[in-house]
Amino acid sequence: MTAQIIDGKTIAQQVRAEWKLRADKLKSRGITPGLAVIIVGEDPASRVYVANKVKACAELGLHSEHIALSADTSEATLLAKIAELNADPKIHGILVQLPVPKHIDSDKVLNAISPDKDVDGFHPFNVGALATGNMRFAPCTPYGSLILLQKSGVSIEGKHAVVVGRSNIVGKPMALLLLQHNATVTICTSKTVDLAKFTRDADILVVATGKPRMVTGEMIKPGAAVIDVGINRLPDGKLCGDVDFDSAQKVAGWITPVPGGVGPMTIAMLLQNTAGGQHRQRG
Numbered sequence: 533m534t535a536q537i538i539d540g541k542t543i544a545q546q547v548r549a550e551w552k553l554r555a556d557k558l559k560s561r562g563i564t565p566g567l568a569v570i571i572v573g574e575d576p577a578s579r580v581y582v583a584n585k586v587k588a589c590a591e592l593g594l595h596s597e598h599i600a601l602s603a604d605t606s607e608a609t610l611l612a613k614i615a616e617l618n619a620d621p622k623i624h625g626i627l628v629q630l631p632v633p634k635h636i637d638s639d640k641v642l643n644a645i646s647p648d649k650d651v652d653g654f655h656p657f658n659v660g661a662l663a664t665g666n667m668r669f670a671p672c673t674p675y676g677s678l679i680l681l682q683k684s685g686v687s688i689e690g691k692h693a694v695v696v697g698r699s700n701i702v703g704k705p706m707a708l709l710l711l712q713h714n715a716t717v718t719i720c721t722s723k724t725v726d727l728a729k730f731t732r733d734a735d736i737l738v739v740a741t742g743k744p745r746m747v748t749g750e751m752i753k754p755g756a757a758v759i760d761v762g763i764n765r766l767p768d769g770k771l772c773g774d775v776d777f778d779s780a781q782k783v784a785g786w787i788t789p790v791p792g793g794v795g796p797m798t799i800a801m802l803l804q805n806t807a808g809g810q811h812r813q814r815g
């Protein structure tokens with residue numbers, strides 16, 4: 533079997549085109565959704581992602597503010613900036629790109645963003661809403677991964693979904709979204725004993741570990757849908773996922789490539805959360 537490649541770039545483009553139409557309609561009613569993206573420090577990958585987010589906003593005709601703060605910015609300065617944006621009526625979405633430098637407490641920062649402008653879906657209020665089945669803003673990367681499965685015709689209900697990784701930004705919200713769609717969900721971590729026993733039983737396998745090519749074809753159930761969230765830069769400068777694409781694609785039924793899989797969806801879902809969530813500030 534050779535897997536069907538899930539083309540994240542094309543699907544992200546479709547999502548963006550749908551939201552362009554809706555953003556145009558909002559504009560004709562005098563509403564321009566606005567996103568503020570804050571980056572602290574000089575991490576090259578983060579800079580690329582943030583620049584792409586701001587560019588994507590412009591393409592949709594959204595208002596955006598790109599706030600680049602130096603790596604030595606104090607936590608207090610960052611919190612003051614967030615407070616200012618919370619009160620700014622032009623801004624409907626606020627995102628602080630992670631990671632932030634070590635001297636800043638990321639939980640404190642995420643808690644400071646108004647839950648009504650939390651387009652990343654990382655505020656505990658929105659995390660709780662997702663966990664109780666009352667989704668408001670879903671985190672962009674897992675939400676985008678869910679859309680990839682749905683748009684590829686992968687059925688979720690009653691299927692065994694295995695999520696490898698339990699981070700707050702990917703693994704945990706991914707598991708909650710799959711559960712919400714009636715999958716039977718298993719979450720694996722670095723402490724899981726005999727990982728392959730679980731991955732081999734997965735109809736849907738989502739891998740978000742940050743370990744280059746750690747899931748190989750022999751760990752995958754024939755015909756499974758494999759979502760590779762990982763983005764790793766190899767010494768030769770090339771990107772690779774957490775799944776060994778070459779061996780996995782011979783076994784899987786569907787698979788996302790890296791690049792061109794989940795990454796572009798993260799940005800598309802951010803646009804959706806910004807344009808689709810703007811009503812939360814208009815009462």
Ligand code: NAP
Pocket residue numbers: 673696697698699700701702703720721722723724727740741742743746761762763764774794795796798
């Ligand atoms: P993270 O915070 O480092 O979490 C990694 C998770 O993987 C942890 O829960 C860890 O378990 C688990 N893990 C590590 N090694 C493992 C192993 N050998 N077996 C089983 N589980 C293992 O990473 P993250 O933020 O979730 O990101 C994961 C990957 O996705 C990274 O490559 C990142 O660059 C990428 N990413 C991509 C996007 C995108 O838009 N495409 C967005 C976000 C992240 P413990 O909890 O036990 O330590």
Ligand code: LUD
Pocket residue numbers: 580581584627628629630631652672673763771790791792793794795796798799
């Ligand atoms: N922090 C994210 N930190 C890192 N890949 C992203 C990402 C686009 N607050 C906050 O944006 O959602 C976030 N919110 N994240 N990430 C990772 C994570 C954050 C990662 C990849 C891409 C966003 C992306 O466009 C392209 C692809 O996979 O095809 C490749 C881009 C390249 O480097 O060539």
